[in-house]
Amino acid sequence: MILPSFIAVDWGTTRLRASLVGADGSVVATVGSDAGVQSVAAGGFPAALDAACRPWFDADPDLPVLMAGMVGSRNGWAEAPYAPCPAGAEEIAARLLALPGAGRRVSIVPGVDCRWADGAYDVMRGEETQALGTGVRDGLLALPGTHGKWIEMRDGRIARFATFVTGELFAAVSSSFVGRLAAEPHDDPAGAALAAGASKVPGGLTRALFQARARALAGDLPPAGVRPFLSRLMVEAEIAGALDLFGRPDAVHLVSGEPQRSIYRAALAERGLAVHDHDTPTVTLAGLKAIMRAAALGL
CATH class of the missing domain: 3.30.420.300 (2-keto-3-deoxy-galactonokinase, substrate binding domain)
Incomplete structure (x- = not known):
């Protein structure tokens, strides 16, 4: 045809x-x-x-x-x-x-x-x-965004999917009292590394998010690290929720551009998941x- x-x-x-x-x-x-x-x-x-x-x-x-x-x-x-x-x-x-x-x-x-x-x-x-x-044809797709999607493909068809408001939540929290220290013009990647550990602290996402402010006040987190810290925390929570819904795949197909691609890649790699990139x-x-x-x- x-x-x-x-x-x-x-x-x-x-x-x-x-x-x-x-x-x-x-x-x-x-x-x-x-x-x-x-x-x-x-x-x-x-x-x-x-x-x-x-x-x-x-x-x-x-x-x-x-x-x-x-x-x-x-x-x-x-x-x-x-x-x-x-x-x-x-x-x-x-x-x-x-x-x-x-x-x-x-x-x-x-x-x-x-x-x-x-x-x-x-x-x-x-x-x-x-x-x-x-x-x-068969696999799990991740499409980061304001309303990010995780899509399960079976036999070349969309079998089911779930939406995560990660991008919208990041924008809201970054401008809130928790994120006021995030006004630095340049991001410090050290914040993302610190968030990878903070995401494992018991108490859930809403407790972990306040760590951005608390650790900045304590001097553990530089102001330029606040935005990467918040971003990584939310991405970690999204991935955990998606894997809870869909199970753990052999690999995740990531449909994204930068900077989301690097953020999601790092978080998925830490969980031992292979990533296939799609533009x-x-x-x-x-x-x-x-x-x-x-x-x-x-x-």
Whole structure:
């Protein structure tokens, strides 16, 4: 099956990234802009897409567009209903949301939702595309972020997943009374090393977090070490929670960029876990290609 030429769009909260994909699957060109979902006014999404991809539309007005990310949220262009787990490229492609009033052939990738046996409910948008783009058929993926995801893949499909608000928690605590000493412009990695030990102190995360302030007051932790200390503590707690949910794998597939990659790598290595790195833009584009192929096969 030949992949048709199309525009692959990763449209998140703060950024838009679009790639022109040729008939052979190669990337002809890529553009990016700061026209993230949060900065586009209601009704302004078609114009924002046209502004980003104008030369491509001028050359071929009928190019199909496949978009993933928060563009499909209720604050985005249109809300795309979730596809339930387990979900692979075929299941997700079958639930693409077409936008007939967009003036172009535009579709949005649905998010994925997950209901756990204990009643817990989880959702994601954008990460499902990245998960498919890793090419992992069976394994555990970690996608750090404001709302980080851990995704279990089985037979090439998203079997289940869990969200950890590590990034959001770090931002909140860093600006709180606990983290006021974290105003240093440069980070001292010694803080992360100290946090690795503090995470094992009995009493849980909320006790360990106060150690950032207490140890800074005692002189054990330099001000520039506070942010790395807090970050490592929260990452350690996230990893412990994920392994409790999914069990201990032989390796973790880490979808991230710096600095998160180094932070998670160090924490996972300390637990004796192998790490396979995946570049976020690369897997996002690969996932959009996989969904486009599945959609084309379904025509």
